[in-house]
Amino acid sequence: MTRNIIEVSDLSVAYAHNPVIWHINLAVKANSRTAVVGPNGAGKSTLIKSIMNLNKPLSGKVEINGKKPKHALKNIAYVPQKGEVNWDFPTTVLDVVLMGRYVHKGWFKRMNKADVAAAMDALSTMKMEAFKDRQISELSGGQRQRVFLARAICHDADFYIMDEPLQGIDITTEKLIIDTIKALQAKGKSFLVVHHNLDTVEEYFDHVIILNKSVIAQGTIEEAWKKENIDKAYDDRSVTT
Amino acid sequence: MIDVLTSYTFLIVAIGTVILAFACGIVGTVSVIKGQSLIGDAIGHATFPGIIFAFMLVGVMETYTLALGAVIFGIFAFFTIQIITDSSKVTLDSALALILSSFFGLGMALKSYVQGHPGFSGTQGIDDYIFGQAAYMLRTDVYLIIIASVISLLLFMLFYSHIKIYVFDPIFSKSVGVNTGLMNFMILSMTIVLIAVGLKAVGAILIVNLLIAPGVIGLLWSNRFPMVLIIAGFSGAVSAFTGTYVSTVYAGFATGPSIILAMSILVLLSMVFGSKGLLHTHRKRNQGVVS
Amino acid sequence: MIEVWFVLIVTALATSILGVFLVLKGLSMTTDAISHTILLGIVLAFFITQDLRSPWLIIGAGLIGLLTVYLIQVIINTRLIKQDAAIGIVFTALFALAIILVSRYADNVHLDLDVVLMGEVLFAPLNRIEIFGFSVPNALWQLSLLLVINCGFVALFYKELKLSTFDPTYAYIAGFSTTLIYYLLMTLVSITAVTAFDAVGSILVINFFVAPALTAYLLVKRLSHMIWVSFIFAFINSTLGYLAGDHLDVSMSGATSFVAFIVFMLVFLLNPKGFVSTKVKQHNQKKVFARAMILMLMNEDEHRTISRRGIQSHFNLDDKSFKKHIEHLLLNGYVEQNTDGYTLTRRGEEYTHYTRIKYELPAS
Incomplete structure (x- = not known):
């Protein structure tokens, strides 16, 4: 029986008095690759933002390693959705990856050689060393995603939260990202990934949470990834009746 | 003409405009990157009635009071824009035009009232705040600019990493513990205060240029945020010095407009010759290196 | 004095009908840029003709207005500078140039910056013209003519304007030249702005363009209604502005601009779906x-x-x-x-x- 890295109990979140997620009880196993799937508007992004304490829940609580999220943020590496980033910002690839070190440095200390070395390591893991001085806006979608994963690696957290990291990227990058995730898992890291492609869930992940406003099913792929659960999540009628 | 450089008036004015333009360049770069350049324009125009209200209250052109009036109206204008765009279908573009012209209209109405009213004296200085006439800057005006600029720059340096991550990637910045609301508030207050203290030097209409043009120049020369900021600060300072010099030596060149013209020439040159400018990208394209 | 009121109303009507499309197309700040830069056109034409009443002023300023729009577009097309920054840079540069020209060369002639900025509608009746044997203020005659032209333009191109406003891509595919419509609109905006500058000033004219249209925008669902309702607000704003200016003895265009803001805010706060x-x-x-x-x-x-x-x-x-x-x-x-x-x-x-x-x- 493995330990839970995240425990969510009775979590409900409402935006403008409309419940987006409802009575969520879930656990993410330590050292797992857990996918969050569900139709559009199922509350996937809301769920991961609540886990990171980025919005105020209506009720319920989240614990990360038995601590409140606020005190566990240092240990979470977050990979944002594409639309959240200001692509006009003048910054190079290496610079973005170095941002992953900020949490460890304290805010007012400068980066040193060890930080740069860590960033270069992360870049080479993602096969992006050659691009280190490129401006982030000059990269393709797949290359950008690699940079953000490199930033997360550089952050050196135990737990990774990713919001649709595989959306709109090339197949080579997709494979590289999944291989990297598996390699990191072998080193003891845990992953919670919002995922949109139902065809690849079994291949890429070992645990799954099927969400549609509340949790439809969760557990290992064998336990939870069943046709009736998927149908239930993606069939609107099951929600309103 | 060399003795101009050591004359007392010139020094006072030059110190004031150079420091102001340096600080505006650095703070303004953030709004350029965020795509909110014209908010500064609306705030600039909107401070004008604040100047006149302050004058009406105290009856003299007293630097600190007028600046305070400008700040209050700047904040008021900003929040009105915010409320209108947040809770109606009116776009930012239209809301800016509305607020800018309405507040400036109020300023114009108040100005005509004050100037037509025998109870107020010494009103001819009001126009300096519209077009900027740095030659009439007083020592206190320069002190105020120095205080505001130095505080802004110190805050900016202190929170540099926070600001950088916040502007680039707001949600990530929240996830690593940056107080995004505080960052936003800080940038906004710095912008409004710099506008307020710079009105007499550059004028309500043109001050937005000091906030936009340096950042644009910086972005045309570098890919790196710290470099962009430094280039922005210095191109602001160089333009301010050149403009002030020209306006001191040649009759009929008001300081504000001269600085803006110097800055515009720099923008034009950077667009052509900048390392990300037309010539460079053109050459790169011909060599087929652009990704 | 009633003629002053007429001038204000006609100005407000002639501007607000174009304002409806400016607001919907997201061109409010572009128009603001034009309203600043036409000063350069006025100054340049004035240097050539030495006459503030010359029709060349209108042509010169109209051309500079178009040049402004074109310059902004060219800069955006280089993709070096973003739209909002491009607007801010172009208008400040041209406006600064105009101010320097005025203060350097026009000191001995009468080109009062105050009048340029806020106009002086009170002087409008002094400059008169004979039309069909009647003596009317020149400004009233010119602006009425423009009101007719602007309304004619909107009536004639209503379908095209509507389409290019709501779905430019479809308009393009359907074979309408959105660029032609755009530049025609901006030409009329420039000419209207410069004609109105005598009466309401070059900076406040932007308020006459957008405020009634925006207020109407809060209330209506259809384009045709928006035009009529903005006419109503144009009338209300300029009438109240006229009265306020007269009673308090302040600039009438300034008063109208601020009244327009108060009217907008009242509608914004109090309409049935309002704040x-x-x-x-x-x-x-x-x-x-x-x-x-x-x-x-x-x-x-x-x-x-x-x-x-x-x-x-x-x-x-x-x-x-x-x-x-x-x-x-x-x-x-x-x-x-x-x-x-x-x-x-x-x-x-x-x-x-x-x-x-x-x-x-x-x-x-």
């Missing part, structure tokens, strides 16, 4: 929602009977709001109080079914 009613509605929704959530909690098996403390800690409620909610629920018979705490009544239970459907909540 105040939305806030009130949201507040009520919040109360209804909080109460529904309390009932939902009590509908769960493990919370059939729940203490005050249990509810408060679950929802993080303070004493005051808890009391308000629970009193409401008791009064309406949704819950009842007993020794251990609170339980749902039958009515409350029914309400939870309704809640489940209303907020599309899954069965637990």
